[in-house]
Amino acid sequence: MRPADFRSDTVTQACAAMREAMATAEVGDDVLEGDPTVRRLEEAAAAWLGKEGALFVPSGTMANQVALGAWTRPGDELICQRYAHVTTFEAGAAGFLHGVQSMTVGGDDGQLDPEEVRACLRPRFIHCPPSRLLCLEQTHNWAGGVVTPLERVAALSGVAREAGLAVHLDGARLANAVVASGIPAATWCTHADSVSLCFSKGLGAPVGSVIAGDEAFLERARLVRKRLGGWMRQAGHLAAAALFALEHRVERLAEDHALARTLAERLGAVPGLATDPEAVHTNIVMVGIEDTARDAATVAAALGEHGVLVMPMGPRRLRFVTHLGVGRDELERLVRAAELVMLG
Ligand SMILES: Cc1ncc(COP(=O)(O)O)c(C=O)c1O
Numbered sequence: 001m002r003p004a005d006f007r008s009d010t011v012t013q014a015c016a017a018m019r020e021a022m023a024t025a026e027v028g029d030d031v032l033e034g035d036p037t038v039r040r041l042e043e044a045a046a047a048w049l050g051k052e053g054a055l056f057v058p059s060g061t062m063a064n065q066v067a068l069g070a071w072t073r074p075g076d077e078l079i080c081q082r083y084a085h086v087t088t089f090e091a092g093a094a095g096f097l098h099g100v101q102s103m104t105v106g107g108d109d110g111q112l113d114p115e116e117v118r119a120c121l122r123p124r125f126i127h128c129p130p131s132r133l134l135c136l137e138q139t140h141n142w143a144g145g146v147v148t149p150l151e152r153v154a155a156l157s158g159v160a161r162e163a164g165l166a167v168h169l170d171g172a173r174l175a176n177a178v179v180a181s182g183i184p185a186a187t188w189c190t191h192a193d194s195v196s197l198c199f200s201k202g203l204g205a206p207v208g209s210v211i212a213g214d215e216a217f218l219e220r221a222r223l224v225r226k227r228l229g230g231w232m233r234q235a236g237h238l239a240a241a242a243l244f245a246l247e248h249r250v251e252r253l254a255e256d257h258a259l260a261r262t263l264a265e266r267l268g269a270v271p272g273l274a275t276d277p278e279a280v281h282t283n284i285v286m287v288g289i290e291d292t293a294r295d296a297a298t299v300a301a302a303l304g305e306h307g308v309l310v311m312p313m314g315p316r317r318l319r320f321v322t323h324l325g326v327g328r329d330e331l332e333r334l335v336r337a338a339e340l341v342m343l344g
Contacts, residue, residue, distance in 0.1 A: 003304075004330035006263075007311045009173075009256070009283060009323035012204040014241060021244045027236035030056075037236030041243045045210040048246060049171075049195055050186025054212035055221055056239055057230045060085075060172040063196030063209040065093050067168045068133065069224035070194070070217055074099025076132035079120050079160075081106045083142035085170055086135050097228070101129060110143025112136070114155040121163050134160035137170040138177045138188065142313070145260075145284030145321075147177045150188065157191035167191065172198040172209070176282040179253040193217065202253050202283055203245035204324050208238050249324070256283040256322040259331060263320055266335045272342040285320040286313065291342065299341060306337035
């Protein structure tokens with residue numbers, strides 16, 4: 001039997017219809033005359049995000065790094081949440097690739113306070129790095145897929161723009177925020193000057209992201225994408241999967257969100273595990289290990305022996321992610337395994 005895989009929404013595999021769309025995609029050399037399917041995807045994604053244009057790139061990390069490269073110069077500083085993907089999980093790329101350092105702020109809840117961000121702004125002073133970019137993340141991965149409310153996003157963006165900073169939104173899981181909030185993507189994106197969106201997470205494509213913004217931004221972003229080796233050739237086969245995901249997979253994220261809420265309720269009833277179902281906004285559930293005799297890695301390994309895969313996130317925390325590859329059956333297998341592991 002295949003394992004019940006709750007490690008990430010990146011583990012999904014393309015369905016037959018998506019594979020058919022990929023196989024039959026009209027393609028060209030995107031670096032030479034252009035690829036018609038990539039162009040269709042970029043136009044559709046830009047329209048969905050309410051931006052002038054978008055560029056197709058292989059990954060969410062590259063989408064973020066293209067934005068950083070387009071907005072900054074070596075020696076600049078970006079401001080982001082303490083556990084933002086761009087500073088925590090991109091292997092130091094901001095410094096390695098662009099010579100940019102990060103000023104981080106905020107705590108475990110993944111939220112940024114506009115006044116704390118204002119306090120991070122550097123004075124124009126020869127000794128200080130110029131504050132250049134505010135990076136937001138919606139939904140926030142480390143904090144458990146939480147949605148920052150629109151008014152808060154607007155206030156944060158206002159503080160940054162007033163001070164002359166650009167605002168980048170890491171929208172790897174923006175589609176989850178759209179479905180959870182009922183607020184269109186374009187509304188969220190009015191508060192950002194560039195936005196990344198991933199198709200290979202909850203939307204279920206095998207690969208691909210876009211980075212979107214206005215034409216002046218895209219002109220710089222194209223150069224950075226080229227430098228990073230992210231301008232692909234007959235990429236229409238991949239773009240076809242992303243287009244299929246954007247057209248057919250957004251609304252169904254509501255099912256993942258409902259399953260995540262149930263998962264939190266069910267695991268919260270297992271002795272030794274702690275959850276907060278109210279804190280589950282989308283498809284990510286953080287579960288605390290209360291049993292002091294075992295850490296997260298030990299519990300994850302024990303669940304693995306029962307055919308349930310899950311990701312430790314810190315010494316006493318497990319992350320469960322729902323996606324189109326897990327449903328009610330996998331949830332029942334998980335609950336049974338968790339009871340056996342925690343009571344055993
Ligand atoms: C918030 C966020 N941004 C960016 C990324 C990077 O995406 P990729 O793994 O495609 O590089 C991830 C991946 O999980 C993410 O959670």
